[in-house]
Amino acid sequence: MVPVAKDFVFRKPMVILITSGERKHVITVIFPDKSRKEFAGEGMTGEELLLELGLNPYETILSRNGGIIPEDTRIFSGDKIRLIAIVHGG
Amino acid sequence: MAGAGTGKDAAEGSLPLCSVCGKPAVYFSRVSGTHFCDTHFLSWFEDSVRTTIRDCGMVGPGDTVAVALSGGKDSSVLLEVLHRIFSDDTSVKLVALTIDEGIAGYREDTVAAAERLAARLRVPLRTIAFPDLFGKTLDELVPGREQVACSICGTLRRRALTTLAREEGATKLATGHCLDDESQSAMMNYLRGDLTRTLARLSPGAQDSFVPRIKPLRYLSEREVVTYGMLRNVVLPLPECPYTRFALRADVRKMLGTMEYRYPGTLMKILQGQEKLSGKFSAGQDSAAVTPCPVCGEPTSGELCATCTLLDSLGIRKP
Numbered sequence: 479m480v481p482v483a484k485d486f487v488f489r490k491p492m493v494i495l496i497t498s499g500e501r502k503h504v505i506t507v508i509f510p511d512k513s514r515k516e517f518a519g520e521g522m523t524g525e526e527l528l529l530e531l532g533l534n535p536y537e538t539i540l541s542r543n544g545g546i547i548p549e550d551t552r553i554f555s556g557d558k559i560r561l562i563a564i565v566h567g568g
Numbered sequence: 569m570a571g572a573g574t575g576k577d578a579a580e581g582s583l584p585l586c587s588v589c590g591k592p593a594v595y596f597s598r599v600s601g602t603h604f605c606d607t608h609f610l611s612w613f614e615d616s617v618r619t620t621i622r623d624c625g626m627v628g629p630g631d632t633v634a635v636a637l638s639g640g641k642d643s644s645v646l647l648e649v650l651h652r653i654f655s656d657d658t659s660v661k662l663v664a665l666t667i668d669e670g671i672a673g674y675r676e677d678t679v680a681a682a683e684r685l686a687a688r689l690r691v692p693l694r695t696i697a698f699p700d701l702f703g704k705t706l707d708e709l710v711p712g713r714e715q716v717a718c719s720i721c722g723t724l725r726r727r728a729l730t731t732l733a734r735e736e737g738a739t740k741l742a743t744g745h746c747l748d749d750e751s752q753s754a755m756m757n758y759l760r761g762d763l764t765r766t767l768a769r770l771s772p773g774a775q776d777s778f779v780p781r782i783k784p785l786r787y788l789s790e791r792e793v794v795t796y797g798m799l800r801n802v803v804l805p806l807p808e809c810p811y812t813r814f815a816l817r818a819d820v821r822k823m824l825g826t827m828e829y830r831y832p833g834t835l836m837k838i839l840q841g842q843e844k845l846s847g848k849f850s851a852g853q854d855s856a857a858v859t860p861c862p863v864c865g866e867p868t869s870g871e872l873c874a875t876c877t878l879l880d881s882l883g884i885r886k887p
Contacts, residue, residue: 536825546795565790
C-alpha cells in the first residue's frame with residue numbers, strides 16, 4: 479500500500495524544473511492544459527511527482543509514454559508523463 | 569488508450585504488477601490495496617456494475633432503459649458498460665437521451681461526442697434542446713443567476729429527460745452519477761441543512777418520477793469511471809462546463825477529493841452512512857405523500873413540483 483501523505487504542501491523539492499541547458503536526462507510532464515515542462519528527478523513515484531507539483535493524486539491519472547500507469551509506478555529520465563484531470567463538468 | 573507496461577518496466581521493478589495475474593498494472597485501488605492490469609480492471613469494473621444492477625433490482629426482463637447521455641465521461645462510460653452488459657440480452661432495450669441545454673462553447677462538442685458513441689454502439693439516440701421545452705437556452709436563463717446555474721440546469725434537465733423517457737416508452741431512466749457525485753450531493757445537503765433531501769433523495773433508484781431513475785455507477789469512483797473510459801476509448805478531451813466553477817459542488821468536490829486521498833474510502837463511507845439514514849427514515853414514511861403537481865401532473869411532495877416552481881421564478885410558464 480502506498481503511504482498516504484498527510485498534506486500537499488510543497489516543502490523540499492525532489493524534482494527540479496529545467497528551464498535551460500542540459501536536456502538529455504529529463505522527465506517531460508504534459509499538463510491537462512497541454513502545456514509541457516521538463517524536470518530532473520530519478521526514481522520517484524508518480525504520486526510523489528504529483529505531490530511535488532501540488533496536485534491531488536486522487537484527482538489525477540497518469541499516463542507514461544502513452545499508457546495508463548498506477549500512481550505508485552517509479553518514473554525515470556526519458557519518461558513522458560501525461561497528467562489527466564479526472565474532475566470535469568458535464 | 570491501452571494499458572501501459574512493458575516487460576522491461578516490470579523487470580526493472582518500476583511498474584507495479586496486477587494482484588490477479590502478475591501482468592503490468594494500470595490501476596491501484598487505495599481502498600483495497602489491489603493492483604489491476606487493464607484486462608482485470610475492465611472485468612472488475614463491469615462485474616461491479618452488474619452486481620449493483622442485480623443487488624438493487626435496477627433492471628429486469630422487459631425493461632426499456634433510457635440512458636441519459638450528455639456525451640461527457642460519466643454518461644459515455646455508462647452507455648458503454650450497459651451496452652456490454654445487455655448486448656446479449658434481448659429482453660432489455662437501451663435508448664440514449666441527449667439534452668442540449670444551450671451552453672455555448674461547451675455543449676456542441678459533447679452533443680457531437682454523444683452522437684458518435686450512440687452510432688458506434690448502434691443504440692438509438694433522441695436529442696432535445698431546452699428551447700424546445702422551455703423556450704430559452706441555459707445561456708439565456710442564467711445571466712444574473714450564475715451561483716445557481718447548476719441548480720437551474722439540473723432541474724430543467726431532469727424534466728427534459730423524464731419527458732423524453734416517457735415519450736420513448738422507457739421503464740427506467742439511467743444516469744451516470746458515480747460515487748463522487750453521490751457523496752458530494754449527500755455532503756451538500758448536510759451543508760445546506762436540507763433534511764428533506766438528506767433523507768429522501770439518495771436511494772439507489774429514486775422513485776420520485778413516473779419513470780424510476782437508476783444509477784448503476786453509484787458505487788464506483790470518478791477515478792475508476794475515467795480509467796475505464798480511457799481503457800475503452802470512450803473518454804475524450806472535452807471542454808469543461810463554464811458554469812461549474814460557480815457551484816457549491818466545486819468546493820465540496822475539492823474538499824472530499826482531499827479527504828479521499830488522505831483517508832481512502834471516505835466517499836463510500838459518506839454514501840453508506842447516507843443510505844443507512846434514509847433507509848431508517850423511509851421505513852416509517854408513507855409513500856402516498858407524493859402527489860401530482862397541479863400544473864404539470866408530475867409527482868411532487870410539495871404543492872408545486874420543483875420544475876414548475878423554478879419556471880415560475882424564471883418568469884416562464886409550464887413547458
